[in-house]
Amino acid sequence: MEAYYPYVWLAVIIGAAILEAVTAQLVSIWMVVGGIAALIANMAGAPLGVQLAIFVGVTALTLAATRPLVKKIITVKKEDTNAGRYVGKTGIVTSAIDNEKGQGQVTVMGSIWSARSHDGSVISEGNNVLVLRIEGVKLIVQPES
Numbered sequence: 001m002e003a004y005y006p007y008v009w010l011a012v013i014i015g016a017a018i019l020e021a022v023t024a025q026l027v028s029i030w031m032v033v034g035g036i037a038a039l040i041a042n043m044a045g046a047p048l049g050v051q052l053a054i055f056v057g058v059t060a061l062t063l064a065a066t067r068p069l070v071k072k073i074i075t076v077k078k079e080d081t082n083a084g085r086y087v088g089k090t091g092i093v094t095s096a097i098d099n100e101k102g103q104g105q106v107t108v109m110g111s112i113w114s115a116r117s118h119d120g121s122v123i124s125e126g127n128n129v130l131v132l133r134i135e136g137v138k139l140i141v142q143p144e145s
Contacts, residue, residue, distance in 0.1 A: 009039035034059030097123040
C-alpha cells in the first residue's frame with residue numbers, strides 16, 4: 001500500500017488545484033501546498049502518520065499566514081446598483097399614487113418611476129415623497145414629513 005501513497009498525494013494536489021481553478025475563491029489553494037509538503041515527506045520515507053501531520057500542519061500554517069492578507073487584497077467592494085441609489089432620496093409625485101387603482105408616478109433624481117405608497121394611502125400629485133425601497137420596477141414611497 002505504501003507504494004501508492006505518492007499517487008494519493010498527487011491526487012490530493014491535483015484535486016485541490018482543480019477545485020481552486022473551478023471556484024477561484026481561494027478555497028483549496030492551501031491544500032495544494034500541504035499536499036506538496038506531504039508528498040515530499042513521503043519521498044523522504046516518512047511514515048503515513050507523519051505525512052498526514054505535515055499535510056494538516058502545512059495547510060493550516062499557510063492558511064493562517066496568508067488568508068488575512070489575501071482577503072484584504074481581493075476584497076470586493078459592494079457597489080450599489082443604479083436602482084439602489086434612489087432609496088432614501090426625495091421625489092415629486094407627477095401622477096397621483098393610488099395603490100387600489102394601480103396608478104402613480106414619481107420623479108426622483110430626474111428619472112420617472114412607477115410608484116406605490118407603502119401604507120396604501122393616496123398621495124396627490126405635486127407632493128414630495130421619500131423613497132423607502134424598490135420592489136420590482138416600482139418605488140415604494142411615503143409622504144415626506
